[in-house]
Amino acid sequence: MLPLELIRKDPDRVRRAAELKGEPAPIDEILKLDKEWREHLHKAETIKEEQNKLSREFAKTRDEALKDRLRQMADVAKQEMAQAEAVKRELDDLLLRVPNLFHESVPIGMTEADNVVVREWGGKPELGFTARTHYDLGEALGIMDFERAARVSGSRFAFLVGDGARLERALAQFMLDVHTREHGYKEVMPPALVNSASLVGTANLPKFGADLYKVEGQDLWLIPTAEVPLTNFHREEILDGHVLPLKYVAYSHCFRSEAGAAGKDTRGFIRLHHFSKVELVKVTTPEQSMEEFEQLLADAETILQRLGLHYQVMLMCTGDMGFAQYKKYDLNVWCPGLDRYLEISSCSVFNDFQAMRANIRYRPAPGAPPKFTHTINGSGVAMRVIDPLLETYQRSDGMVTVPDVLKPYMGGIELIGAR
RNA sequence: GGGGAGGUGGCUGAGCGGCCGAAAGCACCCGCCUGCUAAGCGGGUAGGGGGUGUAAAGCUCCCUCGAGGGUUCGAAUCCCUCCCUUCCCGCCA
Helix, strand or coil: CCCHHHHHHCHHHHHHHHHHHCCCCCHHHHHHHHHHHHHHHHHHHHHHHHHHHHHHHHHHHCCHHHHHHHHHHHHHHHHHHHHHHHHHHHHHHHHCCCCCCCCCCCCCCCCHHHCEEEEEECCCCCCCCCCCCHHHHHHHHCCEEHHHHHHHCCCCCCEECCHHHHHHHHHHHHHHHHHHHHCCCEEECCCCEECHHHHHHCCCCCCCHHHCCECCCCCCEECCCCHHHHHHHHCCEEEEHHHCCEEEEEEEEEECCCCCCCCCCCCCCCCCCEEEEEEEEEEECCCCHHHHHHHHHHHHHHHHHHCCCCEEEEECCHHHCCCCCCEEEEEEEEECCCCEEEEEEEEEECCCHHHHHHCEEEECCCCCCCEECEEEEEEEEEHHHHHHHHHHCECCCCCEECCHHHHHHCCCCCEECCC
16 A cells, blocks of 8 residues: 555645556545544544543542543543544555556556567467467367366366376476576465455455455455465564565465456466466565566566567556556467467566555664565466467477476476377 | 463563553664673663654654453453464364
């Protein structure tokens, strides 16, 4: 969330940023409630001060008349405080609904048409035959099963079977190895269920609860991404400045209701209710965050490069970047069969927006007052990289070559579909 | 799930209803002393919020001893509910 102080001082800046993001921001209401809150608080505190003084006096004098007066003061103070708290609760809830500002390098725009391709790697592969989609290939090879998944679970679910399942395991292993051994991330196996405070911390709540699966009757939710448990790993902590930046990587399953996506991407291994990915999260100082963000993006790109997949780096415009992000890149990988780019990773920097919500702080130097950290995350990468992978490495006979970097993880298999 | 013990500052750990935002130790910071290192001496260091201040500093007040309620003029301390940790038993991959 944004500091209340900033909204007080420069409401127009916040309002403008929200508008450019296409997000409503209840600024006027916040300013009004802020004033009300402080009035009640001030009144309560003034009475409290007097009451505390007189109460100390009473301890000495035991004057019964004073006791009556004190009782009345306590009542009034309690009332004022209760009102202040009620207003503050309303205020806090509104504050959680104000979108983040954005970095000056973010292009202004409302739709994805205003996003900017900042670079490309590789080129579209020349297959020399008509490319098939990953779901055609996957079903024909018996490594993807959507029909049975629909029966067992419903639409937007998939089975990976045989070498398909093996491929997912190989990819996870490969990515984790690269990030832990070469990029310095610490591997984490996080819980897949988290409480609502954690979801507020990463800004999934209170606004986006409809996108999440909730456990009935309990304060537990299925994670939509490992970003949630990883970022909240240090919630309510004050870290030593010298441990920053902290870098975590987790392979996890992710669950999304896809409430707003009716009819979109219903075919294939694309927009599932349950999928998995490798997630990168960094906790940094404000000074480090933009550089660490670019590095995290590069770390994700490494994976795609080693897999030999053509991709572009897309800088998201204000209207397409989301509520909480300060700056965001998507990595879009070319899928010859689908004949389009598919988002395989999304990397974002949040400034202190999440850290304020999750109350993640650090002490810049011994004895110095704590400051909010910055947080960064990105997929490194999503397991649906399987789609461009199958489509890129397919052969005219319908079999799929295993990319070199995955061979050590595939138990000697070089060709999916052979025999 | 049943029973016991416990949650206090960056950490360890004391705490009588008012003299407690809190002893002591560790750690850290500043200074002094000592020809290195170590030791010694003195001082300092919780978080959040309001007001004042152009701002930093400062001053001042309020709140916070797991969370939320209650009793009381006054609660870390007494009562209730919840959460978490830990031990024993049960169940379990």
